[in-house]
Amino acid sequence: MSETILIAEDDADIQEILKLYLENAGFRVIRAADGNQAFEKICSEHPDLALVDIMMPGMNGYELTKRVRAKSNIPIIIISAMNADSDKILGLDIGADDYITKPFNPLEVVARVKSNLRRFYQLDNVQQNGSDLLRVGALSLDPKKFSVTKDGAEIALTPTEFKILMMLMEHPGRVFTKMQIYERINGEYFESDDNTMMVHISKLRDKIGDDSKNPVYLKTIRGLGYKIEDI
C-alpha cells in the first residue's frame, strides 16, 4: 500500500531530488512541470498528496491550490522561496495544509509528507466516526438541517451567514482571509467585497452573542482574516 505523491515543480533538479528522497521513503511519485499539468494529473491519477511550488509557468501554485480545493481535499504542501512576499506565504499557508520554504532539507520534506498523510487520514477517520454535527464550544451546526444552536437554543442565520460559519467551523483554529471566504460563498471576489465580509461577520457575531472587542468564538486576525477558536 504505497501512497502516491505528486510533485508540481518546474525546476528539474529540485524535482529530481524530491523524487529520489520520496521514492527512497517508499512512496510512488508522479511529476508535473507546471500547474496545468499538475491539475490534470491530480484529477486523473488521484495522488494522495501534492507538493506544489508557488512559482510555476502557466498556472501558479496559488491558482492550482484553489482549483484543486474546489474538487478535492487532498493534502497540499506549498513550496515557496525564502524571500517571497510574506503575505503570500501566510495567505498560501492558509489555503494549503502545510508549507516549506526553499532552500529546504529533503529529509524534512519527507517528514512533512508523512506527517500530513497521517494527519489527513486520522482526520478522515474522526469525521467518519463522529456525527455530522459541527461543534465548537456551546455552538453546534447541522449542515443537513441548515440549523445552528447555541446551548440548545436555535439561532436564525441568513444563508450567507450560515455558509461563513460552516466554513469556519469545518476547520476550527484555521484562519481564512476575507477573500477566501467570499470566494467560497459567492464564486468570485472583488476588492470592494472586503467590507461586505466585515458586515457579515459583524452580524454573525451579533447573532451568536460574541462581542467583537473580546470575542469567544469568532476571532479577528488583524491583517489576515478570521478564525473560529478551537475550544
Add this chain to the structure above:
Amino acid sequence: MSETILIAEDDADIQEILKLYLENAGFRVIRAADGNQAFEKICSEHPDLALVDIMMPGMNGYELTKRVRAKSNIPIIIISAMNADSDKILGLDIGADDYITKPFNPLEVVARVKSNLRRFYQLDNVQQNGSDLLRVGALSLDPKKFSVTKDGAEIALTPTEFKILMMLMEHPGRVFTKMQIYERINGEYFESDDNTMMVHISKLRDKIGDDSKNPVYLKTIRGLGYKIEDI
C-alpha cells in the same frame, strides 16, 4: 556511520588543527585548499557538512557557497576573519547556515559542526508529534493558527512580530540580518528601517519575557542581526 566534513581552507596550519579536532571527535575529514577544489570535492564526495573559509585563492567562500547552494542544501559553516563585518553579513545572505570568526576555539568549531549536523539531519519534531508546531524551549508557534504560546500560555503578537518570530523559529540558531527580516516582512527595505526592526525586536522580547541584557531566546549578534537560540 561517521559523517564526512569538508574543510575548505588555504592556510595549512588551520586546516591541520581543524582536521585534528574533527577526527578526534569521530568525523571523517576531507580537505580542499581553494574554492574550485572544494566545489569539486563537494560534488564528487558528497560530504555531510562543509567548513568554508571566506578568503581563499581562486574561487572565494562566497562564490563557493552560492555555487553549492544552486545544487545542494548541505550545511555550510562560514569561517571569516574577525573584523570583516560586511563579509559575515554577505556570507549569511548567500545561504550559509552558520558562521565562525577567526581566531576560533577548535572545540567550538566541533560543537557547531555537531549542532548543524543534528539540526539538518535529525527528523525533528515534525515527525514525532504529527503537528507542525515550531518549538524552541518553552515557546511554540503554530503557523496555521497564528498563535504563539509560552509554557502553554497564549501570547498575543502583532502580525509583524509574529512574522519575525516565525522566521527566526523556522531556522533556530541561524542569524538573520535586519535587512533580511525586513525584506521578508515588508517586501522592500530602506536604510532607515533598521531602527524599526529594533523596535519590533524590543517589543517581541518584552512579550515573550526575554531580557535584552540577557536574553534566553532572542539573541543579538552585534554587527549582524538576530537569531533565536537553538535550545
Add this chain to the structure above:
DNA sequence: ATCCGGCTTCACGCATCCTTAATAAAACCT
C-alpha cells in the same frame, strides 16, 4: 406593483499597529 428579507455599499468612529524620532545604554575600537 408592492413589500420584505437579505446582501451590499457608504461613511464615520475607533482601535491597533507601524514607524519615526529622540534619548539612553551597551559594546567596540583605538
Add this chain to the structure above:
DNA sequence: AGGTTTTATTAAGGATGCGTGAAGCCGGAT
C-alpha cells in the same frame, strides 16, 4: 578611558484596518 558605533527603549504621531449603523439595491414572495 574616551569617542564612536551599534543596539535598546520610550513615547508620540500617522497610517491602516476593523466595526457598525444606516441607506440603497435586488430579487422573490405576497
